[in-house]
Amino acid sequence: MSLNVLFVGGTGQISYSCVQRAVADGHRVSVFNRGQRQDELPPGVTSIVGELGGSEYAALADRGFDVVCQFIVFKREQMAKDIEVFAGHCGQYIFISSASVYEKPASHYVITENTPAVNPYWTYSQAKIACEELLKSSSNLPWTIVRPSHTVRTGLPVMIGDSDIMARRMLEGDPTIVAGDGHTLWTLTRSADFAVPFVRLFGKSAAMNDVFHITNDKAHTWDQIQMAIGRLLGVQAKIVHVPTDTLVKYIPDWVGPLTGDKAWSAIFDNSKIKGVVGDFECAESLEEILEEPILHLHRRLANGRPPRGDFDALVTRICKEQGALGEA
Structure with missing residues (x-):
């Protein structure tokens, strides 16, 4: 069944692949954003240029969308505006939240949708939780909340800082940092793999007023991830392990993305989403998962x-000071 679908965002790390999949699956797709990204939209996609919360945005309510996919709401006040705009004016509102909302550390080593959404370390996650709670309390707006974990398309997965700089350091033989001992398990999902079950949620009655995460079933350690990046770049990664607490002393703002996210193992049970949309496959080898990000990196480095x-x-x-520990 072809649906009239709006993507708010549509050119980002995750949303661009979802737009491509929605078109491939036969939906009529419109994209609302500021029109500043360079990625060309697939043929047939309607581009609507405007600012979130502006007059052009309010007018979207009159376009009769069956599904609205919201990728760029990060604050409670933005969610309040969306509820005002779309309540009574769309068949399904899908909010892209984040798997970082889950409690840290999780009370069980496998994360399900029943894992509490409590993150005391990261304001980003706290804002997403506030958006979720406001959406759940809304009326006349059938909603679905989707929580992606670390999803890759153009950027390489690193624990801190700019991934292009970390890749350049690898290429030039400089050390890079992994928080902890490098054995923390982390789940990476290709955007193209995420997009398949995501689009299958469109119009599903079983998905209404419910929460799902969509991730790979396979996890790798952070050391394995960084060593694979090095191999694909044709170099040997020189990893320096630094305790998370030590890193946060250098840059206090790292407490969010580290203590509030990447410092903990993240292994997910995807049985709930599969029970609604059917089985789906994700690339499991790091070589396949990282192939597209490495391609985009080489284009940028060119x-x-x-x-x-x-x-x-x-x-x-940091690497020098960590390496000096224990020396006479």
Whole structure:
């Protein structure tokens, strides 16, 4: 069944692949954003340019969308505006939240949708939780909440900082940082793999007023991930392990993405989403998962490697000071 679908966002790390899949599955797709990304939309997609919350945005309510996919709401007040705009004006509102909302550390090593959404470390996750709670309390707006974990398309997975700078450091033989001992399990999902079950949620009565995460079933350690990036770049990654608490002393803002996310193992049970949309497959080998991000990296590096700066200097300093521990 072809549905009239709106993507708010549509050109991002996850949403672009979902737009492609929705078109491939025969849906009529419109994309609302500021029109500033370079990725070309698939043929047949209607582009609507405007600002979130502006007059063009309010007018979307009159377009009769069957499904609205919201990828760029990050704050409670933005969610309040969306409820005002779309309540009574769409068949299904899908909010893209985040798997980082789950409690840290999880009370069970396998995360399900019943794992509490409590993250005391990261304001980003707390804002997503507030959006979820407001949406759940709304009326006349059938909703579905989707929580992606770490999903890759153009960017490489690293624990801190700019991934292009970390890749350049690998290429130039400089050390890079992994928080902890490198044995923490982490789940990576290709955006193209995420998109398949995501689009299958469209119009599903069993998906209404419920929460799902969509991730790979396979997890890898952070050391395995960084070593694979090095192999694909043709170099040996030089990893320096630094305790999370130590890293946060250097940059307090790292407490969110580390203590509030990547410092904990993330293994997911996807049986709930599969029970609604059917089985789906995700690439499991790191070589296949990282193939597209590596391709995008090489395209960027062809225009010049990122320059050295303060972040480079800090990474070098941390690696040197960590390496000096225990020396006579």
